Amino acid sequence: MFSSITLRQLKNSPISTLKHTRNFASTMEGFKELNVTMPKPFVYKVELNRPKKLNALNRAIWFEIGKCFDILATKDDCRSIVLTGAGKIFSAGIDLPDMIALGGKLAEHEDVARKCKILEQTLKDYQDHFTALERCPKPVIAAVHSACIGGALDLILAADIRMCSSDAWFQVKEAEIGMAADMGTLQRLPRAIGNQSLVNELCLTSRKIEPTEAKDCGLVSKVFDTRDSLVAGALEMAEQIASKSPVAVQLTKRTLVHARNNSTQTGLDFIRYWNMAMLQSEDFINAAMAQATKSPPPAFAKL
Numbered sequence: 001m002f003s004s005i006t007l008r009q010l011k012n013s014p015i016s017t018l019k020h021t022r023n024f025a026s027t028m029e030g031f032k033e034l035n036v037t038m039p040k041p042f043v044y045k046v047e048l049n050r051p052k053k054l055n056a057l058n059r060a061i062w063f064e065i066g067k068c069f070d071i072l073a074t075k076d077d078c079r080s081i082v083l084t085g086a087g088k089i090f091s092a093g094i095d096l097p098d099m100i101a102l103g104g105k106l107a108e109h110e111d112v113a114r115k116c117k118i119l120e121q122t123l124k125d126y127q128d129h130f131t132a133l134e135r136c137p138k139p140v141i142a143a144v145h146s147a148c149i150g151g152a153l154d155l156i157l158a159a160d161i162r163m164c165s166s167d168a169w170f171q172v173k174e175a176e177i178g179m180a181a182d183m184g185t186l187q188r189l190p191r192a193i194g195n196q197s198l199v200n201e202l203c204l205t206s207r208k209i210e211p212t213e214a215k216d217c218g219l220v221s222k223v224f225d226t227r228d229s230l231v232a233g234a235l236e237m238a239e240q241i242a243s244k245s246p247v248a249v250q251l252t253k254r255t256l257v258h259a260r261n262n263s264t265q266t267g268l269d270f271i272r273y274w275n276m277a278m279l280q281s282e283d284f285i286n287a288a289m290a291q292a293t294k295s296p297p298p299a300f301a302k303l
């Protein structure tokens with residue numbers, strides 16, 4: 001019933017399916033550059049969908065990414081999310097004609113302060129749209145096939161789990177196009193791979209990272225033989241996450257994200273205050289009781 005529900009399928013669905021997906025249809029329609037589906041119960045799949053332009057990240061897709069993840073953050077039928085790219089490659093990074101158009105917009109002004117105001121606002125908006133993946137309390141699994149370049153690497157670094165297929169490659173390409181990366185790679189890559197010398201090398205040389213190196217350095221946690229097995233593996237992991245208590249999963253993600261930017265003691269305070277409330281949730285009581293009595297895991301209410 002839940003296999004890859006697209007909007008077209010929804011229109012032809014029996015009432016029983018619609019009952020389960022009404023929530024989905026009412027909020028997830030209207031994306032033009034993303035294909036948003038619910039392939040399994042509580043699991044959403046967000047696919048970058050500009051295959052003819054190799055999923056280059058134009059302004060429209062950038063804004064849709066922010067909007068999509070901010071909506072999924074609030075949806076109680078969403079417990080985990082898989083991010084993929086349609087077509088030949090995952091994404092060719094920033095849309096280059098869009099960058100040129102931005103240059104045209106700047107050229108309308110002579111004064112440096114006016115130009116800076118436009119750039120500051122644009123960069124802030126773009127950064128916030130990618131940070132939506134991190135803001136979203138539902139875990140995001142990025143599944144990368146073939147190329148993941150520049151801005152696309154910024155994007156997946158805001159995800160919680162990264163995996164790829166054996167044809168994947170990654171590139172911090174910004175230095176090669178004459179700019180310092182400004183959408184998160186310079187901040188998130190060091191934390192993701194924990195090797196500052198390697199981070200410096202990759203960001204300063206723009207050399208490609210192949211799957212074996214990506215796995216060895218911790219940029220991805222799994223490499224699959226093919227793109228199909230990658231997507232299947234990512235969905236299987238998302239399903240596993242979705243089977244757990246949403247109280248536990250969402251608070252675990254929030255606490256892990258918080259821990260990256262705070263001291264151990266501040267993190268311990270954070271989880272202590274949260275768990276003063278969350279340890280009283282029925283999820284904890286029911287799951288702990290099931291473990292203690294060797295009963296099957298309980299079903300959890302939506303959150």
Ligand SMILES: CCC/C=C/C=C/C(=O)SCCNC(=O)CCNC(=O)[C@H](O)C(C)(C)COP(=O)(O)OP(=O)(O)OC[C@H]1O[C@@H](n2cnc3c(N)ncnc32)[C@H](O)[C@@H]1OP(=O)(O)O
Pocket residue numbers: 052053054056057092093094095096097122123126147149150151152173174177182183
């Ligand atoms: C304000 C925000 C700050 C953000 C900064 C972000 C920075 C970055 O992302 S830096 C990286 C920028 N990206 C690139 O430099 C990659 C450019 N593309 C390529 O090198 C090649 O396309 C690639 C190696 C990925 C694939 O080569 P292939 O020969 O297989 O395909 P192509 O014939 O080149 O491309 C097919 C069509 O896709 C269009 N396209 C490819 N990349 C982009 C792009 N980045 N932006 C816009 N369009 C792109 C390409 O023009 C072709 O379209 P068409 O001519 O209509 O068939």
